[in-house]
Amino acid sequence: MATSTTGHAIVIGGGIIGLATCFEFQDAGFEVTLIDPDPISGATHHAGGMLAPTAEVQYQQQALVPLMKESARLYPDLIQRVTQHTDLPTGYRTDGTVLIGADxxxxxxxxxxxxxIKAEDLDIETLTTRQARQLEPALSPRIAKAAAIDGDHQLDPRLFARALFDAVLARGAQHVRETVSTITQSTTHQSVTLSSGARIEVDSSDVTVLAAGLGAAKITGWFDGEHPLQLRPVYGDVLRVRVPESLQPLTTRVIRGFVEDRPIYVIPRDDGTVTIGATSREDQPHPRTSAIHDLLRDAIRVVPGLEETEFLEATCGARPGTPDDLPYLGQVRDNLIVSTGYFRHGILLAALGARTAVQLATGQQTSQAVASCDPFRHATSTLNV
Ligand SMILES: Cc1cc2nc3c(=O)[nH]c(=O)nc-3n(C[C@H](O)[C@H](O)[C@H](O)COP(=O)(O)OP(=O)(O)OC[C@H]3O[C@@H](n4cnc5c(N)ncnc54)[C@H](O)[C@@H]3O)c2cc1C
Structure with missing residues (x-):
């Protein structure tokens, strides 16, 4: 186990979690190897990118609140450090969010x-419909209620992940374009086996981070019995449209809320596109026609000008869900850290997840908030030594 701030970190998975983890390990002085056959191809590619610790507060999910608040606090500094190592844009915006109720x-x-939200001591300001339309003139006059959350921000997950990837490669990370099949461990030795059969031997001063999103549930060898990570895909449809130049910007804030009890969000991007999302279901991993129809109808009801946009894309991503909606984040043995299961909040939680992995690897104190994220909390299995 690396107790000083030098060593080698082997990060399995190049979604936002793995890439942010690579970046933080480099900042801590580690050499980094990233293993992923196709980085930024998982949930990160499809995500909305809302950094929304306030609007995302949900009933009976109190353990998530401190995680989300803390990660949101870390984000401005993470963005600033990443942009020192790449010229690529991140799509990070701090314009805030307007919440609406349609009927x-x-x-x-x-x-x-x-x-x-107020009971959780988070900031939100109730608005009249008129005030909401002064902030965002493209909002429909027919909305029934509105509120503003200045502290809920956004980034473009595809752009930010590419910026992270560029930054970690620029700082010398090695990228192995392969799939990991097993992590085997004895009392003295760890090795990571790739699907090609090749093996990476892990020195006792090195650390491996399992950050393969849903793919982590297929990587075996490091436990005995049932897989300890109970990950399941929760699919979400997302649309992208382009606003004609004459109407740009259609909105500056993220608009999100409910239409006939269906959640909807409309996220404006710097390049004039808008992301509209998202559904949530546990079957059918492809864009569903009825979902596309619902999303478009609801988004147009809230922001009628969306009718004038050019339709670009409908995709469907799989959130890496866990039984209690909390991530699996913790050290499972001296030189193995698990960091996955970020479900609906992996873009927001990437800052905290990445920092925590480095703290675990270097023997530093971690945030009290991550105590609820033990990777073995749903396990009937044990470690294999
Ligand atoms: C529709 C939708 C909207 C969302 N909106 C938001 C939002 O607004 N805000 C927010 O905070 N979160 C949001 N999320 C959630 C967020 O996208 C995820 O929690 C986050 O992307 C998870 O990141 P990850 O790196 O763990 O996984 P992924 O992005 O899935 O990446 C996993 C990576 O691991 C690699 N991999 C898999 N198996 C292996 C293996 N065996 N060996 C090597 N590599 C492997 C894959 O190739 C992939 O690149 C949304 C998700 C969806 C689907």
Whole structure:
């Protein structure tokens, strides 16, 4: 186990979690090897990219709140450090978020959410419809209720992940374009086996981070019995449209809320495109026609000008879900750290997840908030030594 701030970190998975983890290990003085056959091809490619610790507060998920708050606090510094090592854009924007309820029942839902947010000591300001339309003139006059959250921000996950990838390669990371099949461990030795059959021997002063999103559930060898990581795909449809130049910017803030109890968000990007999302279901891993229809209808109801946009893309991504919606983040043995299962919040939680992995590897104190993320909390299995 690396107790000083030098060593070698082997990071399995090049989604936002693995890439941010590579970056933080480099900042801590480690050499880095990233193993991924196709970086940025998983959930990160499809995500909305809302950094929304306030609007994402959900009933009976109190353990998530401190994780989200802390990671949101870390983000400005992470973005600033990443942009020192790459010229690529990140799409990071701090314009804030407007929450809406479309009809009377949605307004009631939003009122309850506002009360809940205030009870969690998070900042939200209730707006009249008129005030909301002064902030965002493209909002429909027919919305029933609105509120503003200045502290909920956004980035473009594809851009930020590419910027991270560029930054870690520029700082000398080695990229192995392969799939990991097993991590085997004896009392003295660890090795990472690739699907080609090649093996990477891991020195006792090195650290391996399992950050392969849903793919982590297929990597075996490091435990006895059932796989300890109970990951499941939770699919979400997302759309992308382009706003004609004459209408840009259609909105500056993220608009999100409920239409007939269906969640909807509209995220404006710097390049004039808008991301519209997202559904949530546990079957059918491809864009579903009814979901595309619902998303477009609901988004147009909230921001009518979206009718004038050019349709670019419908995709469907798989969130890496866990039974209690909390990530699996922790050290499972001296030189093996698990960092996956970030479900709906992996873009937001990447800053905290990456920093925590380095703290674990270097024997530093981690945040109290991550105590709820033990990777073995759902396990019937044990470590294999
Ligand atoms: C529709 C949708 C909208 C979302 N919106 C938001 C949002 O607004 N805000 C937010 O915070 N979160 C959001 N999320 C959640 C977020 O996208 C995920 O939590 C996050 O991307 C997970 O990142 P990851 O790096 O763990 O996994 P992934 O992005 O899935 O990356 C995993 C990587 O591991 C690699 N891999 C897999 N198996 C192996 C293996 N055996 N060996 C080597 N490499 C392997 C894959 O190739 C992939 O590159 C959204 C998700 C979806 C689907």
């Amino acid at each position: 009377r029942a949605d307004a009631q839902h939003l009122s309850e959410l506002i009360d809940y």
